[in-house]
Amino acid sequence: MNPATMNPATMNPAKSQLTLGRNGRPQRTLRNRLVSSPMERNYGTPDGRMTAQYADYLTTRARAGLAVVTTEATYVRPDGKGRTHQLGLHDDAVVPGLRALTDAVHAAGALAAVEINHGGRTAQSAVTGLPNVAPSPVPCEIAGGEMPRELTTAQCHELAEAFAAAARRAVAAGFDVISIHGGHGYLVHQFMSPRTNLRTDKFGAREAFPNLVIDAVRAAVPGALVGMRLSMVEGCEGGLDADQTLDVVGRLHLEALDFLDLSAGSYEAGEWIVQSGEWKPGVLADYARPYRRFGLPLGLAGRLNSPEAIARVLGEGVCDFVSLGRAVHADPGFVRGVLDGADYRPCIACNVCIDNLGLGQVTCTVNPAVGRSRIPMPTRTVRSRVLAVGAGPAGLTAARELALAGARVILLDAAPDLGGQFRLAAGMRSTPDFHRFLDWSRSELKRLGVELRLGAVVDLGDFAQLARDEDADGIILATGGTLPGPGFRASGRGADDGVMDVRSWLADRPGLQGGEGLPEAVTIWGADSVAMSVADTLASLGTRVLLVGPEPVLAPESGRRAKILAVPRLEADPKVTIRLDSRIVEADATRVRLVGPNGEQWLDAPGPILVSRSVEPLSASVDPEGREAALSVKAGVPVVLAGTIVEQLPATASNAIKSGHDSAQRLAAQLASSVPAPDAHLEEALA
Structure with a gap:
């Protein structure tokens, strides 16, 4: 093995190259120490194939400079599928789409990785259409509570071969790196845990099934980089603690692996898998230090959401590469932030992304362009003067988007500081990272030349006068809604x-x-x-x-x-x-x-x-587009409404930011075309 050591001449440890591959097997060199984690996104097809949207998402992050771009946990057999639109390596039919992805990732200078997985007790027949299976009949209540069938000894061998077959397909599809998912409460981890492995046959030994899978995968793909993702602590009562996990890992066939990727948690301890903003950056570092005894290159996940946190764990030798999930989901520009000190849109650890996983596509609170069933489309170029009223999340987003598109933007708010209700949320115990979005927004407005006027009271009763006073070609109204009274x-x-x-x-x-x-x-x-x-x-x-x-x-x-x-x-x-x-x-x-x-x-x-009661949405009889048209006639310029109350959505920051982005695109499209002549009948809508 080429030792995983830092270049002492490199001041930034993340920029140092890393060579993986050992025991005479082929080696690969990573251009830096930044790897995307196998974050599930639900961007695939119902039968597990790659989509243009997903390929664009991953390739964008390869172009941003990641050393390795990893697809999500990818099921090896249909009964192990956990999500409706999860990627699969269960059939040869998925190979061509994955080959197109890996070709694009390679062209961008990155290695392509895939994590192979089976959900075991966490997979549910409502998703797969098949009975679920597990080491022992222990249901997973968090996933749905279905009682799994206990695998026979022969079926354990069949499942190991399914992992091997998936690995062969991965190599045929052009993947350089294959990671076996041995954590987070999925099948391999279930065999390792005393909570979920109650067997009395040979697979009652915690290491037996993981070793069977490791050996099968290595034999199937002798020339690929093969590693394993582990949960260093299970995090729940009766599960593996840190010392017990180390003991099991010490009995694995580590000589067949090229790296370990260290994480934590299980379904019953989801706070360890995707950590809250309350937890300190690099929270898993101390758990990772003992893994140096195994002599393998180590990856590390867990709240590595800033260049400083990454420099610390790499510089101290805690790990050899970092696995980045939410940070590069929020902004692929985070890579350049780590490598070169560039500005980037920060993840705020709100966990909307992981909570969306059970509902559909994984979106992002602070990045409205990702996970919305399409490849992001740029906002139309505009050279107009635009007035944005309201500096909450929707108004901040709209103002930035329009300024990026070329507009000259004035942003007004009656409050003495920007952020609206989001600023209040930043002071709460459970959301301490929310201030990062406001700090970034303030910096972006300055960079883009947006004129910010705070403490400015605006008369919304006369849009025509407002447009004349500011010489505005268009108006974004992002003032939010009104709260209902107490009702008592x-x-x-x-x-x-x-x-x-x-x-x-x-x-x-x-x-x-x-x-x-x-x-x-x-x-x-x-x-x-x-x-x-x-x-x-x-x-x-x-x-x-x-x-x-x-x-x-x-x-x-x-x-x-x-x-x-x-x-x-x-x-x-x-x-x-x-x-x-x-x-x-x-x-x-x-x-x-x-x-x-x-x-x-x-x-x-x-x-x-x-x-504290949620904003009441508009009556279903109110047509937001009709109101916009009527207000535009009254103002003499296009007026676009932004905000969750207008679009009848739950009053969340995620919805507000998406609304601000979409309203900016609507206004840009109108400004790029001719403003329609006033139509008298629309005046009636203002009554």
Whole structure:
């Protein structure tokens, strides 16, 4: 093996080349130490083939400078498929599409890698149409709870051969690197774990099936680079801890492997697979250090979301390459940020990407161009003067997109700082990385010459005058919506303990995390994601919280990973009382009256009542396009509405940013064509 050592002449360890290949097998040289992780995306076809959208996505990241571009966990047999549009290596028919991908990746200067996998107990017949199989009949409740069939000894050998056949197809398709998925609670990992392997035959030994797979794959592809992805800690009760995992790995046929790619977690401990923003960057580094004893090049995943974090783990010799998922999903430009110090769009660790995996295509909160069932199309070039009103996520995105397209943009907001409600979210315990998007947006507006006017009150009642005052050729309206009232009457409460919108309350307390201005107790009316975050943050700072909401669960508009830490904390905190499926119907000076599953009751509720209920969408009878046309006639220039309330979407940052991007494209298209002459009948829509 060529030792995985850094070039001492290279100041940036990520820029150093790395040669993989050992025991006399062919070697490959990586142009740097940055590898994309096998992040699932649901961009394939229902029968597991590559698509133009997915190929464009991966090739774009190869062109950005990654050393290795990796497809997602790719199933080796149909009964191991975990997602409706997951890639497969189960049939020769998938090879031509994958060959086109690897040719494009090679042309961009990168190596092509594929991770081969079988879901085992996590695969569900609702997706595969086939019974699921596993080492032992232990269902995976998180995945759907289907009871798997226990594999016979002969069937274990058949499955190992399915891995080998998939590896042969991968080489035929031009892949340089094959990684066996031995972590995250999938089939190989299930054989390694005492939670899921209850067998008494030879495959009851934790290393037996993984070794069978390693040997079969190596024999099938003797000239390829072969490695294994591992979970260094399973993360849940009864699972493998760090020492137990090291013991099992020490019994694997490591001489047949060229590298180990180190991660963590399982389905029952998803917070270890895709970490929350609360966890420190490089969180898995200490778990990885003992793996040096095995003498293999090591890859490392886990919150490596900044050049500084990557330089640290590489420079300290914790690993030889880094596996990047969310960071290069949010922006392929992150690669140049690491290698050359270029600016990049930051991942904010919101985990919308992983939560979308069970719903459809994986999108990104901060990058509206990815995962929307199409190859991203550029915004039409415009040379116009554009006014954007509202500097929340939608307005920031629209202003940047139009400026990139060539427009001269003025961005107005009545607040003293940009960000809108997103700025408040950046101060919450569970979303500490949100400020990175605002910092980047501010930098981008400056770079692109966008004129930012804060503290500017705009009269939206006279669009024509607004357009004339600013000499605007078009207007983006991204002011969001209005929150509904509390829906109950309150008596006996003063200014300090009255009923108020939680967002206004937070805006008046910029020192919240420092403990400034905190009441001893609060009542939060609403159980949406805002309520969850505020309750979690206040409780962590010592405030007693009564949370009442009509929702059946906490934060129903958020995915599981977005609340995987906050919800259990709230439910276990003795300072927090939660009443769901309930309504506040009345409040006096120190109490609230609820109506819920247990009937009517009064609860003590000293301190302020903070209203946090999602923005109500427009009536279904309102036609946003009709409103835009009518406003355009009134203004004499094209007016485009942005924001989730307009498009009748849940009021999330992800939807707001996508809305801002799309509204910019709509306005650019209108400005690139002639403005239609005023049509009198459209005036009626303004009434």
